[in-house]
Amino acid sequence: MSKVFSLALGILAAIGGFVDIGDLVFNTAAGATFGYQLMWVIPIGVVGIIVYSEMSGRVAAVSGKAVFDAVRERTGFTVGLSALLASEVVNLLTLAAEIGGVAIALQLLSGLPYRLLLVLAVAGLAVVIWTIKLDWIERLFGYGGLCLVVFAVAAVKLEPDWGKVGNGFIPHIAQNNTLLYLYFVIGLLGAAMTPYEVYFYSSGGIEDRWSAKDIGLNRANAFVGYGLGGFLSLALMIVGGAVFLRHGINPEHLGTTALGAEEPLGKIGLLLALVGILFAVGGASIDTVFSGAYNVAQFFGWEWGRYRNPSGAPRFALSWLVLFVLALAIVMTGVDPVMLTEYAVIFSAVALPLTYIPILLVANDPEYMGRFTNGRLANTLGVVYLVVIMIIATTAIPLMILTNVGQN
Amino acid sequence: MAKIHLGRNLLDHQLLDVNGRRCGNVDDLAIEGGPGETAEVTAILVGPGYWPQRSGWVGRLAGRLGGSKRIRVPWAEVKRVRSGVELRKEAPDYGLGSGDDRLRPLIEKIPGADR
Numbered sequence: 001m002s003k004v005f006s007l008a009l010g011i012l013a014a015i016g017g018f019v020d021i022g023d024l025v026f027n028t029a030a031g032a033t034f035g036y037q038l039m040w041v042i043p044i045g046v047v048g049i050i051v052y053s054e055m056s057g058r059v060a061a062v063s064g065k066a067v068f069d070a071v072r073e074r075t076g077f078t079v080g081l082s083a084l085l086a087s088e089v090v091n092l093l094t095l096a097a098e099i100g101g102v103a104i105a106l107q108l109l110s111g112l113p114y115r116l117l118l119v120l121a122v123a124g125l126a127v128v129i130w131t132i133k134l135d136w137i138e139r140l141f142g143y144g145g146l147c148l149v150v151f152a153v154a155a156v157k158l159e160p161d162w163g164k165v166g167n168g169f170i171p172h173i174a175q176n177n178t179l180l181y182l183y184f185v186i187g188l189l190g191a192a193m194t195p196y197e198v199y200f201y202s203s204g205g206i207e208d209r210w211s212a213k214d215i216g217l218n219r220a221n222a223f224v225g226y227g228l229g230g231f232l233s234l235a236l237m238i239v240g241g242a243v244f245l246r247h248g249i250n251p252e253h254l255g256t257t258a259l260g261a262e263e264p265l266g267k268i269g270l271l272l273a274l275v276g277i278l279f280a281v282g283g284a285s286i287d288t289v290f291s292g293a294y295n296v297a298q299f300f301g302w303e304w305g306r307y308r309n310p311s312g313a314p315r316f317a318l319s320w321l322v323l324f325v326l327a328l329a330i331v332m333t334g335v336d337p338v339m340l341t342e343y344a345v346i347f348s349a350v351a352l353p354l355t356y357i358p359i360l361l362v363a364n365d366p367e368y369m370g371r372f373t374n375g376r377l378a379n380t381l382g383v384v385y386l387v388v389i390m391i392i393a394t395t396a397i398p399l400m401i402l403t404n405v406g407q408n
Numbered sequence: 409m410a411k412i413h414l415g416r417n418l419l420d421h422q423l424l425d426v427n428g429r430r431c432g433n434v435d436d437l438a439i440e441g442g443p444g445e446t447a448e449v450t451a452i453l454v455g456p457g458y459w460p461q462r463s464g465w466v467g468r469l470a471g472r473l474g475g476s477k478r479i480r481v482p483w484a485e486v487k488r489v490r491s492g493v494e495l496r497k498e499a500p501d502y503g504l505g506s507g508d509d510r511l512r513p514l515i516e517k518i519p520g521a522d523r
Contacts (some may be wrong), residue, residue: 064491072420078463080420081470131520301422301433301454303508314511356427357418367417368491 007220013142019232020284021101021254022094022191022345026275026352029406030184030255031240032250036160039168039237040183045192046230048388050222051381052356053201055363055374057218060205063368065203067355068298076118080338084299086395087092090351091196091292095323095346096330098288099125100337103280104254105274107114115332122328125285126321134207134306137286144279148232150261150272155238157264165238179379183403186396187342189388190349194231198355199291203298207307212372236260292365293319342405350395352389360386412489414439414449422492423454423481423504430492431499436462438480452481452493454504479503 028036057063065073072080101115102125128137164309174181201222210218239260244251251257254277261273290306296319297304303313310317331337360382363374374382400406412418413435423432441447454507456474459467481495481502488494499505515521 012429071423073416076420076462077435077459078466081463081466082504130518131523297430301430303430310518310520311512311516314508314515316516317521318511 007217009139010217010221010226011225014221015229015232016142016145016148016280017138017283017287018229019148019236019280020094020194020287021098021146021281021337021341024101024236024254024257024281025341025362026184026187026191026203026345027236027273028240028244028251028260030188031237031242032244032346034174034181034184035241035245036081036165036168036176036238037172038184038188038399039165039234040058040171041188041328042192042230042233042237043169044388045189046226047381048189048193048232048385049197051378051385053226054219054222055206055378055382056198056202056359057210057222058215058372059359059362060202061210061214061218062212062370062372063362064206065267065362065368066294066298067199067359068295070358070362071354072299074361075354076095079304079354080299083351084295085386086351086354087195087199087295088292090344090348091288091295091345092327093321093340094194094196095292095327096335097287097337097340097344098281098285099207099327100331100335100340101254102278102285103331104337105258105278105281107134108255108258108274109278109289118328118331121270121282121285122324125282125289126324129286129306129320130310134204136218138204138283141279141283141286145276145283147272147276148280150236150265150269150276151232151239154261154264154269154273155242158239160238160242180398180403180406182395183317183399183406186392187345187406189392190345190352190396192230193352193389194345195348195352196288196291196357198359199294200287202359203290203294203305207305209307213218215372226342254338264403286356289320292323293317317363342400346396346400346405349389349392353386356382356386416448417489417496418452421489423452424492424494425499425502425504426487426495429499429505431502431505432479434493435459449483450508451483452486454479454481505522 035364056067060072075083099118099121103114106117106121183336200348205218243260243263249256258270258273258277262270293316294304297316302315304316305313362368364371418435419437421434421436422430422434423434425431432454434452435455436453437449439447440450440454455477456471457476457478459471479502485496487496
């Protein structure tokens with residue numbers, strides 16, 4: 001396969017894999033509540049995930065260290081273990097929400113009972129992971145997730161007031177309902193910079209045996225893949241603003257999001273949206289469950305990786321199987337996946353600093369990174385985003401309480 | 409061996425056996441040498457049994473849950489320290505990686521585990 005072709009395939013998969021249930025929920029709800037006023041938050045979040053994915057990918061390629069190798073080496077046993085516990089809790093909540101999302105999409109497509117579909121979804125995902133190679137899994141779900149481009153078509157077809165959309169890119173604070181507005185700012189940033197994406201990205205680089213010569217591939221994947229993926233977030237918010245705000249609908253159900261594509265495009269729009277959601281959220285489930293297993297294995301020094309078959313890394317395989325079972329148990333209680341998503345995103349904002357600080361430290365260590373040590377640009381952006389993340393981490397939970405989880 | 413910083417380049421790093429198999433982390437170090445003498449690392453200490461001495465109640469709890477096993481790898485067995493700490497022999501020769509080895513027969517009962 002030619003290099004350009006394989007690069008293009010990787011980027012397409014990255015676009016399709018960008019959106020997860022957190023993005024679907026927060027972007028649509030933000031549009032439905034505040035119209036286009038929050039557009040400016042999306043590029044900030046997207047640049048943040050690009051900066052730290054690129055950095056963690058570069059660290060993985062050059063030093064062979066994944067995120068939780070760096071966390072334990074740089075923060076030591078006690079702090080590292082606390083970071084591990086926090087990230088596993090957030091990961092589990094996220095995983096449960098994504099699995100719920102898969103079952104909702106399947107339910108809307110098939111009409112079968114929700115709980116049955118939850119079990120089928122988890123069993124299906126486990127079989128996929130057990131039998132298919134990781135790069136094919138990424139392609140399968142990435143290309144399926146590309147169906148979400150239907151939201152970009154819908155956004156244009158809805159003929160939004162482009163002047164208002166443009167004004168939304170100018171950062172500002174809403175005059176009324178300020179707390180709720182701020183809650184959405186935090187939620188949108190948290191959804192864009194979910195920590196599992198960075199865990200998965202860096203460990204995936206090691207799975208793909210990246211070395212220093214893959215630095216270019218790493219940059220292309222992070223910049224172009226996540227950059228274009230960000231357009232899907234913009235499209236979701238425009239659809240939210242153009243369809244739901246106009247009708248005064250609060251999209252509390254994941255299926256409502258799909259209806260946003262039906263209004264301008266009819267049944268085919270709805271179908272593409274549901275298939276896109278199914279693959280995007282299914283792929284995110286796999287990324288999340290792997291992230292959880294990667295983190296545990298890296299912290300304790302176990303063998304890990306899907307490139308070693310399950311019998312080559314038994315504790316790693318057992319870890320993701322256990323995480324699937326726990327997540328299934330959570331959603332089987334009937335807890336609303338959209339609610340679960342909001343909690344997962346807000347709590348992930350609290351766990352972010354523990355993930356990003358060690359990456360920044362290792363990326364600045366010339367002993368490991370040699371000539372690939374962070375330059376001035378990466379460090380400036382890295383530190384700026386660390387400040388942003390600290391602000392998010394300290395305000396996330398107070399805002400969640402003050403706004404009653406975005407309900408008022 | 410080139411100069412290495414014990415805290416930053418050794419402690420909490422990945423152990424790799426002669427085949428590159430990941431087989432634990434450097435949980436602690438045995439260092440010998442009295443006052444006035446040159447301190448020397450004599451062994452790498454691995455296993456949940458060493459976690460309590462690394463941290464307070466968190467380590468004690470984690471160590472108890474982990475089974476309190478202690479493995480001592482003599483420093484002479486360290487071939488090289490790069491990104492990970494590379495050992496001269498295979499993991500089982502030191503008693504390392506036994507958690508994976510014990511679980512393997514079970515995992516292999518599920519069809520497709522070797523794919």
